[in-house]
Each structure stands twice: as structure tokens, then as C-alpha cells.
Amino acid sequence: MKLKAIIDRIKQETGLDEQSILELIDKKQKELDNLITKEGAAILVAKEFGIKLEFPNKQRLQIRNLVPGLKNVSVVGRVFKITEPIEFEKNGNKGKLVKLYVGDETGYFILTLWNDQVSYVEEKLIKLGDVIEVKGALVKENMYGEIEINLGKYGLIKKSNASLPSLEELEKLHFQSYKKANIVELKPGYYEVSGMIVHIFKSNYIFEFCPICKSRIEAHYCKQHGNVEPNYSIILNTLLDDETQTIRVVFFNETASKLLGMDASEFLGIEDKESFLREKILGKEVIVKGKVRKNPIFNRLELLADSVEYLNIDKATNELASVLL
Numbered sequence: 001m002k003l004k005a006i007i008d009r010i011k012q013e014t015g016l017d018e019q020s021i022l023e024l025i026d027k028k029q030k031e032l033d034n035l036i037t038k039e040g041a042a043i044l045v046a047k048e049f050g051i052k053l054e055f056p057n058k059q060r061l062q063i064r065n066l067v068p069g070l071k072n073v074s075v076v077g078r079v080f081k082i083t084e085p086i087e088f089e090k091n092g093n094k095g096k097l098v099k100l101y102v103g104d105e106t107g108y109f110i111l112t113l114w115n116d117q118v119s120y121v122e123e124k125l126i127k128l129g130d131v132i133e134v135k136g137a138l139v140k141e142n143m144y145g146e147i148e149i150n151l152g153k154y155g156l157i158k159k160s161n162a163s164l165p166s167l168e169e170l171e172k173l174h175f176q177s178y179k180k181a182n183i184v185e186l187k188p189g190y191y192e193v194s195g196m197i198v199h200i201f202k203s204n205y206i207f208e209f210c211p212i213c214k215s216r217i218e219a220h221y222c223k224q225h226g227n228v229e230p231n232y233s234i235i236l237n238t239l240l241d242d243e244t245q246t247i248r249v250v251f252f253n254e255t256a257s258k259l260l261g262m263d264a265s266e267f268l269g270i271e272d273k274e275s276f277l278r279e280k281i282l283g284k285e286v287i288v289k290g291k292v293r294k295n296p297i298f299n300r301l302e303l304l305a306d307s308v309e310y311l312n313i314d315k316a317t318n319e320l321a322s323v324l325l
């Protein structure tokens with residue numbers, strides 16, 4: 001708080017004029033052998049009048065600045081998603097966990113509560129929409145490249161009254177909107193990128209799924225459900241290049257059908273799928289919206305497409321022309 005603001009506040013509360021207040025401040029400073037600043041002396045004078053000064057919050061740590069490996073961190077955010085508690089058994093011991101998605105305007109982290117800590121949620125001490133401060137946190141990265149926080153041994157959670165975006169704003173910001181970005185800028189999260197399909201990775205391209213349990217099966221046989229008439233899905237693994245970098249993009253089911261202009265059963269009937277794909281999509285420019293995550297096996301980022309559109313060259317050049325003219 002600046003000296004001027006403190007003086008104004010004392011003026012308001014006491015009716016003294018500025019000159020008198022300045023004298024009081026000087027006196028206080030001398031009393032303390034000039035060991036404190038004018039501002040510090042002004043705070044003490046205000047205190048003697050019983051005036052409560054409000055200090056702006058210490059600058060809060062922005063969530064985007066959390067990096068794996070940080071220990072004993074204090075961070076504030078709003079809980080905008082809580083998963084169902086999961087019970088599990090490990091080495092004969094029963095355990096429980098729940099995950100909270102906690103965000104601010106710059107990012108989000110996943111707070112994992114284990115065993116007894118799950119009661120924070122079960123007893124509604126923490127609810128959806130609450131702003132919380134997590135203290136004594138350990139920051140790490142989960143297998144999908146998202147920031148995850150565990151409470152350390154001395155960690156704790158308390159409610160905070162920091163002012164943060166609303167629940168709806170956070171959901172929209174982190175889960176329902178795709179940020180436009182260059183491939184080189186991608187991190188785990190939701191993005192829109194455009195680029196050229198420069199490679200199609202060889203595979204069977206089409207896979208069988210059990211119509212009952214939806215798991216991947218082979219030769220019309222599900223381990224759980226025996227012989228079934230499978231559903232088919234197309235999976236295309238491609239490489240997208242936007243000249244800043246490349247990323248693997250996976251088109252599955254509807255997005256793959258959209259790209260090919262046909263459904264899985266039609267694609268199934270095509271004999272030389274490889275040539276067909278080369279002809280149809282290789283070298284084409286597309287706009288892809290989807291989720292970027294780290295592939296847990298290969299430890300690299302990949303984009304799972306939620307939607308895809310061919311980049312309409314005419315539209316793009318028209319837009320450019322309208323900007324330039």
C-alpha cells in the first residue's frame with residue numbers, strides 16, 4: 001500500500017488534515033530511530049488510530065508457472081471438476097483416491113487426494129466451485145503430461161477468498177475451448193492447429209470392436225462376450241506439419257470418416273487402402289481441433305482429433321485479401 005493511500009485513509013477516518021498526519025508519521029519514524037520507512041511509520045500511525053488497512057493479496061503463483069519437481073508449493077485455484085472417488089487394492093491393502101481439477105485464468109492442475117484425504121470431498125469440506133489454497137504441495141507430471149499435485153506429508157488445503165474466474169469460465173477456458181496455436185507451442189490441453197498431412201503411418205487402418213463392451217477385438221471374438229458381429233472403426237495415424245514442427249494426429253471413428261468422406265463399412269470394402277489414403281489425404285491441408293496429450297508409451301505429444309476440416313484455400317485467400325485490401 002502506497003504512502004499516499006495510507007494518509008488518505010487516515011484522513012478519512014480521523015478528519016485530521018494532511019499536514020498533521022505527516023507530522024505524526026515523522027514523529028513515529030523518529031521514535032523508532034528512523035529504522036522504518038515513512039510508509040512503515042504511516043502503517044503504525046494508522047494502527048494506533050485503530051484503522052484496519054487492507055493490503056492487496058501477495059501476488060499469487062500463476063498455475064501455468066507450476067513445473068514438475070517443485071516442492072512445498074503454495075498455489076490457489078478454483079475447483080472446477082471433481083471425479084468420482086475410486087477404490088482400489090494394492091498389495092492386499094485397500095486404497096481410495098479422488099481427483100480435483102483446480103484452475104485459474106492461466107491453467108489448471110490435477111490435485112489427487114489419497115485415502116483419508118478423500119474425506120475432504122466426501123464430507124463436502126471441499127465442493128465444486130470452491131476456491132482453495134493448497135500448501136506444501138509436490139508438483140509432478142502425470143503420464144499424459146498434465147500437471148498433477150499431491151499433498152506432501154505436511155500438505156494442507158484451506159479455503160481461500162482470492163478472486164478467480166467462475167466455475168463456468170474455467171470449464172470453458174480449460175475443457176471446452178480449443179486455443180489456436182502453432183504445433184511448436186503445443187502442450188497437453190485443447191488446441192486448434194492447421195497444417196499439412198505429410199505422412200500416414202502404416203497399420204490395418206480399420207479395427208473391430210465388440211458391440212457390447214466396446215473393447216477392441218480380433219476375428220469377431222470378444223474374450224468376454226464370445227463370437228460377436230463386430231462394429232468397425234477407422235483409426236488413422238498421421239503426421240501433421242505446420243512448418244513450425246510436426247505432431248502425430250490420430251483420427252478415430254467420426255473424424256476419420258469425415259476425412260475420408262465415408263463410413264467404416266464403406267472403407268472396409270476398399271481393397272488397396274494404402275493407395276486410397278495417399279490419394280485422398282496425403283499432402284492435404286486441414287484444420288484439426290482436439291486434445292493434445294503425451295503418449296505414455298513413447299513419451300511424445302500427440303493430438304487426438306475431435307473434429308477436422310479441410311482447409312478451404314479459396315476461403316483462406318479471400319480472408320487474407322479482405323485484410324490486405
Ligand SMILES: [Zn+2]
Pocket residue numbers: 210211212213214215222223224225
Ligand atoms: Zn465384449
